Amino acid sequence: MSMNGAAVDCADVPCWTCRRQRLKCDRALPHCGKCTSSQRPCLGYSKDKPLRWTDSVASRGKLTGKKLPRREQHLSLSRVLNDPGLQDLSPSMRDYIAYFEQQCCQEWVLYDFEGANLFKESIRFIPSCPALCHAVVSVAALHLTLRIASAQCNEGTMAYKPNQHEAQVSQSVDQVRQTYQIPAYHDALYHKQRTLRFLRSEAYAGESCNPDGVVASVIMSIWFELMDSGRDTWRYHLRGLREVMPKRTLSLAPSREGAPAADLPQMAESFDTSYAVLEIIGSTFVKTKQPWQPLFSRSPNFDILKRCESQTWTGCPSPLLYVISLANAAASGSHEAPPDLFAHIFSHLHNFSPMHWAVADAETHHMKPRYQLACVWHAAVEMYALQVLPVPFESDVFKSAGRANNSLDSALHHLKSVDPADVHLKGLLWPSFVIGAEAQTMSQRAVITDVLEILWTLWRCHNVTNALKVLEKIWARRATEGSSGRWIKYVYEWGEDWMFI
Known part of the structure; x- marks a missing residue:
């Protein structure tokens, strides 16, 4: 018996x-x-042998251990969904994961090269990391929600608003109302809560069985918050990366069950690339700034910033991202600034050539938009540095930095010149906000409004509409108090931590 x-x-x-x-x-x-x-x-x-994530051509025979070029290592999504670890997922979750791979991943990078997209790479960790599975579904569900709401708003507003400009402005308000009625939005919130529950348990646990999946989940949670509003809550996730994950055994370990050792350092570098952009740009409109240092890899800082140019969606030239990090560190008050720091920062700005950057390692059809992108970022970083650094208005550094109206008009000209269908447009939200805060005339502000409306049409993210709302508050404040003050102080006073990327 x-x-x-x-x-x-x-x-x-x-x-x-x-x-x-x-x-x-x-x-x-x-x-x-x-x-x-x-x-x-x-x-x-x-009965079927489960997938084993390896970069070898074969597990036996003459090709054992032979590797394909990096661009061939990607597994199709259908193979991911056939993994035994995902067989218990509901059909809707599997649909959302498919939607994420097909519609969301390319938005994270400027150029969607094989092997250079963190989120496509992270899909492999879904079977062994529940937090990542729910994070992927939550991002996909919110992404889908915003596009459904946008389509519904387009159908409703275009029917009775002959003025295209008026219709575009009104759509963001209508979209918010539509969002709450869409079933996918409830899915997004549900899976967001499941993600947070798993991350909370990871924070209190000891060694994680899949730290790479946990880090990817946190970064993806920040993506969710940026799509949803870009306000405040992203900071908690970023703080979690700073305080919790460096204590864990991450991809610096020589090997781990189920993951080839050669693959691990690359994931650590990818995490640091994403973290660099989120930390550096995330500190710009926050009063308590956080100096940036890599968390996950031992790569030189400038190598990480260089990868940010192509492996994230901002496209900010690495010398300018470095300048922002220096300005943040100087404004953080965490250490006493060297006496020549301001001159050092502005010498980097002066020595940066948008044209040289645009033509370096670029395909011919990308040279013009890269030049426009570099000019816009160059002007915006200079404006930002002058806002956050304690440089007197009457100082030589301030005067030599180019505060004349023609500098602002030049930046606006390049903003207008970017083709709305060009891939580089996705990197212009932060510089558009900074340049918009400096705009003085109605025509200058109209250019910024037009650019933000195009960005909203591209993404349908509340992050973009919130950027315009904050700019309108800045413009109203400067109309009453004059333009001689620093607009960054208004942002600090309002007490909301925005990340506009």
């Missing part, structure tokens, strides 16, 4: 996890005892 009971409670074959590690499996159902006691994901007892 006991033998019959054992036969009922045991699988016919060992689990795939024990087979891979050549361990004796107790074949317990639904998960073997060895996996349960060691807190490892059990790959189950299915």
Whole structure:
């Protein structure tokens, strides 16, 4: 009788996890005892061999250990969804993961090259990281929600508003109302809460079984907050990365079960690339600024900033991103600034050539938009540095930095010149906001409004509409108090931590 009971409670074959590690499996159902006691994901007892994420061409024969070029290592999404670890997902979750891969991933990078997209790379961790699975679904559901709401607003407003400009301005308000009625929005909120629950348990736990998946989940949660508003809540996730994750064993470890060692440093570098942009740009409109240092890799700082040019969506030239980090560090008050720091910062600005940057390592059809992008960022970074650094208005540094109206008009000209269909447009939200805060005349402000409306049409994110709302508050304040003061102080006074990227 006991033998019959054992036969009922045991699988016919060992689990795939024990087979891979050549361990004796107790074949317990639904998960073997060895996996349960060691807190490892059990790959189950299915007849089909589960996927093993490796960059080798074959596991046996003459091609054993041979590797394909990096661009060929991507696995199609259908293979990800066929992983045994995802078989219990609902059809809607699987649909959202497919939507994420097909519609969302390319928005994270300026140029969607194979092997240079953190979120496409992170999909491989979904089967072993519940937090990442829910984070992916929440981002995809919110992304889909905003586009459904946008389409509904387009149908409603265009029917009765002959003025295209008036219709565009009104759509953002209508979209907010539509959002709450869309089922995908409720899915987004539900899976956001599930993500936070898993991340909270990770924060209190010891060593994580999948730290790469956890970091990707946090970065993806920041993406969710940027789409949703760009206000305040993203800071909690960023602080979690700073305080919790450096204490864990991340991808700096030489090897880990189920992941080839050669792949791990690249993930750490990708995490630091995304973190650099989020930390540096995230500190710009926050009164308490955080000096930036890499968290996950040992790469030189400037190498990380260089990767930010192509592996994130901002496209900010690395010398200018470096200047922003220097200005943030100087304004943070965390350490006494060297006496020549201001001159050092502005010498970097003076020595930066948008044309040289645009033609370096660029395809021919990208040279003109890259030049326009570089000119816009160059002007905006200079304006920002003059706002946050304690440089007197009458100082030589301030006067030599180019505060004349023609500098502002030049930046606006380049903003207007960017083709709305060009991929580089996605990197212009932050510089558009900074240049917009400096705008004095109605015509100058109209240019900024037009650019933000194009960006909103491209993304349909509340982050963009909030940028325009804050600019309108700045313009109203400067109309009553004059333009001689620093607009950055208004942003600090209002007490909301915005990240406009």
